Amino acid sequence: MASDDDYNPDDYDPFEDFNRSAGIGLVDNPYPLFAMVRSEHPIMQEDLRAGMLAEAEAAGVDQAGLIDLDIPDVYTAFSFDAVQQVLKDGETFSSKGYADVMGQVMGHTILEMDEPEHHTYRGLVQQAFSRKAMEQWERDLVVGVVDEHIDAFIDRGRADLVRELTFPFPVVVIARLLGLPRDDLPWFHRKAVELISVGFDMDRGLAASRAIYDYLLPFIEARRTEPSDDVLSVLAHAELDDTRLTDDEIIAFCRLLLPAGAETTYRSSSNLLHGLLTHTDQLDALRADRTLLPQAIEEGLRWEPPLLTILRTATRDVVVEGVEITAGATVIINMGAANHDEKYWERPEEFDIFRAPRQHLAFAWGPHMCLGLHLARMETRVVVNRVLDRLPGLRFDPDVETPPITGMTFRAPGALPVTWD
Numbered sequence: 001m002a003s004d005d006d007y008n009p010d011d012y013d014p015f016e017d018f019n020r021s022a023g024i025g026l027v028d029n030p031y032p033l034f035a036m037v038r039s040e041h042p043i044m045q046e047d048l049r050a051g052m053l054a055e056a057e058a059a060g061v062d063q064a065g066l067i068d069l070d071i072p073d074v075y076t077a078f079s080f081d082a083v084q085q086v087l088k089d090g091e092t093f094s095s096k097g098y099a100d101v102m103g104q105v106m107g108h109t110i111l112e113m114d115e116p117e118h119h120t121y122r123g124l125v126q127q128a129f130s131r132k133a134m135e136q137w138e139r140d141l142v143v144g145v146v147d148e149h150i151d152a153f154i155d156r157g158r159a160d161l162v163r164e165l166t167f168p169f170p171v172v173v174i175a176r177l178l179g180l181p182r183d184d185l186p187w188f189h190r191k192a193v194e195l196i197s198v199g200f201d202m203d204r205g206l207a208a209s210r211a212i213y214d215y216l217l218p219f220i221e222a223r224r225t226e227p228s229d230d231v232l233s234v235l236a237h238a239e240l241d242d243t244r245l246t247d248d249e250i251i252a253f254c255r256l257l258l259p260a261g262a263e264t265t266y267r268s269s270s271n272l273l274h275g276l277l278t279h280t281d282q283l284d285a286l287r288a289d290r291t292l293l294p295q296a297i298e299e300g301l302r303w304e305p306p307l308l309t310i311l312r313t314a315t316r317d318v319v320v321e322g323v324e325i326t327a328g329a330t331v332i333i334n335m336g337a338a339n340h341d342e343k344y345w346e347r348p349e350e351f352d353i354f355r356a357p358r359q360h361l362a363f364a365w366g367p368h369m370c371l372g373l374h375l376a377r378m379e380t381r382v383v384v385n386r387v388l389d390r391l392p393g394l395r396f397d398p399d400v401e402t403p404p405i406t407g408m409t410f411r412a413p414g415a416l417p418v419t420w421d
């Protein structure tokens with residue numbers, strides 16, 4: 001059972017807390033800048049020393065120490081082809097760099113593994129995300145969770161769909177998939193927010209990480225002796241070539257599901273709803289013909305991916321799109337810029353659900369391509385369908401200013417104030 005002495009679920013608003021931690025450094029629209037750089041540099045070396053020197057000068061700090069500092073090479077991949085080349089080749093571009101920061105909080109997760117460890121581990125954890133499981137989760141869980149959230153505000157006639165629906169529902173889905181008791185959900189949601197806000201408050205993030213460990217361990221022990229039909233049971237019993245997951249590995253995976261599975265889905269469903277609500281002709285078309293929903297979901301992900309950048313480290317000297325990358329360099333992979341590459345999309349800055357389908361890179365590519373992409377698509381399909389079914393004439397609330405989609409690494413609107421008939 002969850003416990004936290006200073007915790008009262010009635011006076012805790014997870015979104016407020018999250019917003020406080022995520023609301024720094026807002027950027028409205030980085031895409032024109034990406035387009036400008038991409039047109040000259042499919043992949044570009046960043047001059048970190050010049051940036052640091054300029055910052056030191058502006059702050060009136062002595063720059064002498066910076067001149068001899070050993071600063072690693074950093075490159076950013078902007079074009080679709082450069083991003084795809086880096087992501088495809090896990091041998092040349094390692095994921096180990098995540099261990100330094102994220103590993104401290106999450107534990108040793110799949111995200112920071114290279115082959116062959118990654119292949120075995122992925123083979124084990126993906127047993128919990130089968131097609132059959134997906135169909136069952138949609139029917140028995142996700143529709144109900146989304147409906148419960150809509151029930152809470154439907155009589156009011158207006159709502160903020162971010163705070164009341166798209167932000168909370170994916171965490172509840174994950175907690176229920178893991179098989180955690182309903183009474184523990186508020187506590188779990190709070191710990192999830194503390195964990196994903198680790199960049200803002202490291203100590204609180206680390207404490208949440210330990211609390212989640214202590215909380216999950218007895219559940220895993222119980223599922224090892226008495227399995228049920230939840231994800232924890234599948235992970236506790238998954239087997240591949242005589243390898244099984246340890247308790248630490250299962251807990252690291254569960255922790256990762258919070259940023260990887262909940263934060264991304266909240267942002268992608270918010271961005272899609274924002275696109276539809278600001279393009280009412282497309283919203284009307286979708287309302288009238290729900291077979292357009294899968295392509296609308298993909299366009300939302302292409303147009304405004306929830307997560308713009310991920311990282312790799314070059315393991316050897318290599319050439320990408322004509323640029324020499326040195327062994328040991330960090331490569332920032334800008335999936336947002338790649339998804340707007342005019343080589344592959346006409347009018348890339350426009351949201352257009354009628355585009356011819358084409359593979360985007362919001363879920364990355366190659367060995368680490370998102371493990372939860374079917375779950376993410378299913379959750380988004382359910383939330384958009386239920387919103388359109390239950391909130392006829394859905395539109396932005398004319399009495400409230402519409403916030404834009406913002407962010408430089410993660411992107412989403414701060415709110416979706418809506419009303420309906």
Ligand code: HEM
Binds near residue numbers: 261307311367373
């Ligand atoms: C629209 C929503 C989502 C987006 C845009 C997204 C995006 C991504 C991206 C870009 C990566 C690659 C990270 C890297 O290699 O550095 C990734 C990996 C991953 N995602 Fe997602 N994700 C989403 C939803 C989910 C969901 C719902 C789950 C829940 C199961 C999930 C679980 C994972 C896991 C476990 C990995 C690591 C895979 C590996 O390292 O092999 N994601 N995701």
